[in-house]
Amino acid sequence: MPTEQQTLDEVLKLAATQFKIPRESLTPDDDFFKKLGIDSLQALSLLTRLEQHFNIELPDYEMQGVSDFRTLAERIQSRL
Amino acid sequence: MKQFHGQTLSWTLADGVVELALHRKPCNEIGSQTLEELEQFTGTLPELEQYAHALIVHSELGCGFCAGADLRELYRRSEGMPKDQATTGVKDFLERIHLVMNTLDASPLTTIGAVHGIVFGGGLELALVCDLLIADKTARFCFPELRLGLIPGFGGIPRLKRDLGNAVVRDLLLTGRSFNAAKAQQIGLASQVVAEGEALRIARLTAAQVGKFDRNTSAAAKKFLKPIPYDELRREIEIFCELFTQPAVDAGLRKFVESTDAQPYLP
Numbered sequence: 076m077p078t079e080q081q082t083l084d085e086v087l088k089l090a091a092t093q094f095k096i097p098r099e100s101l102t103p104d105d106d107f108f109k110k111l112g113i114d115s116l117q118a119l120s121l122l123t124r125l126e127q128h129f130n131i132e133l134p135d136y137e138m139q140g141v142s143d144f145r146t147l148a149e150r151i152q153s154r155l
Numbered sequence: 156m157k158q159f160h161g162q163t164l165s166w167t168l169a170d171g172v173v174e175l176a177l178h179r180k181p182c183n184e185i186g187s188q189t190l191e192e193l194e195q196f197t198g199t200l201p202e203l204e205q206y207a208h209a210l211i212v213h214s215e216l217g218c219g220f221c222a223g224a225d226l227r228e229l230y231r232r233s234e235g236m237p238k239d240q241a242t243t244g245v246k247d248f249l250e251r252i253h254l255v256m257n258t259l260d261a262s263p264l265t266t267i268g269a270v271h272g273i274v275f276g277g278g279l280e281l282a283l284v285c286d287l288l289i290a291d292k293t294a295r296f297c298f299p300e301l302r303l304g305l306i307p308g309f310g311g312i313p314r315l316k317r318d319l320g321n322a323v324v325r326d327l328l329l330t331g332r333s334f335n336a337a338k339a340q341q342i343g344l345a346s347q348v349v350a351e352g353e354a355l356r357i358a359r360l361t362a363a364q365v366g367k368f369d370r371n372t373s374a375a376a377k378k379f380l381k382p383i384p385y386d387e388l389r390r391e392i393e394i395f396c397e398l399f400t401q402p403a404v405d406a407g408l409r410k411f412v413e414s415t416d417a418q419p420y421l422p
Contacts, residue, residue: 116218119295123335134332
């Protein structure tokens with residue numbers, strides 16, 4: 076099983092790739108809505124991509140109120 | 156009429172396949188304009204059926220297949236109106252959209268939904284009238300209506316019950332959670348999951364395949380396998396209209412429409 080740090084790194088890498096921004100510009104505590112400039116529909120597309128990558132099911136109500144990469148990675152880690 | 160291009164959708168007929176394409180921005184929300192054009196389409200369908208064996212329904216927009224009912228229009232139309240008058244307007248809309256959905260559901264054509272991205276609420280209900288659902292891996296499905304104090308109103312529950320186990324239906328409905336294409340295939344909703352951007356191409360291949368069979372036999376098989384739950388569909392309209400009078404609905408709609416929350420679509 077990956078460590079929490081490895082999961083966080085993967086989340087940051089996937090987000091950067093999906094929304095075509097440099098990985099170096101993202102930090103764990105960034106608000107991903109603001110940093111990626113995305114709305115809730117695009118957040119759902121990120122969720123879909125993360126579920127596929129980690130081979131998990133992450134109910135979106137667990138995402139409610141989550142806006143930073145670190146917390147998002149923690150939620151994913153709890154499903155691995 | 157073998158082709159049509161409207162404000163919210165278009166259709167074409169070529170090589171025995173009708174393609175109905177949604178293109179109303181931002182994400183094919185179903186309001187009065189879409190309903191009128193869907194009615195135009197189903198009014199033309201008997202003529203198209205003479206020359207076709209399959210119907211493909213898809214979206215031309217990148218955001219997805221359809222985000223469901225146009226809640227902003229519903230809110231604007233109901234705002235400040237006496238509740239009984241607003242409910243009558245909603246009931247009229249539901250009766251009309253049910254007629255459209257039932258016509259598509261009962262068509263002798265083999266109907267194929269090619270979906271991607273957002274397939275929410277009324278969008279999922281439109282997908283559910285299709286005989287076969289081909290989902291690209293970006294597709295995300297959801298019935299978020301309970302957060303508005305409502306149930307799905309375009310025929311969603313009876314059609315979901317027809318196709319899936321009751322426990323799955325309860326999970327999707329009562330939690331309002333969304334689920335991805337892999338899950339949709341696992342529970343039996345999607346018949347195929349394909350790569351991003353490939354759903355329409357695979358739907359066309361599938362349409363060509365079903366065109367190899369005798370049309371009447373395909374239509375008879377469909378009629379036998381896919382009965383339309385008319386009684387439950389009627390009951391759904393009644394329950395929806397009963398719930399629509401609740402104060403919770405006004406609050407839910409207002410919250411959605413006026414929200415500056417970055418996550419209004421997250422149930």
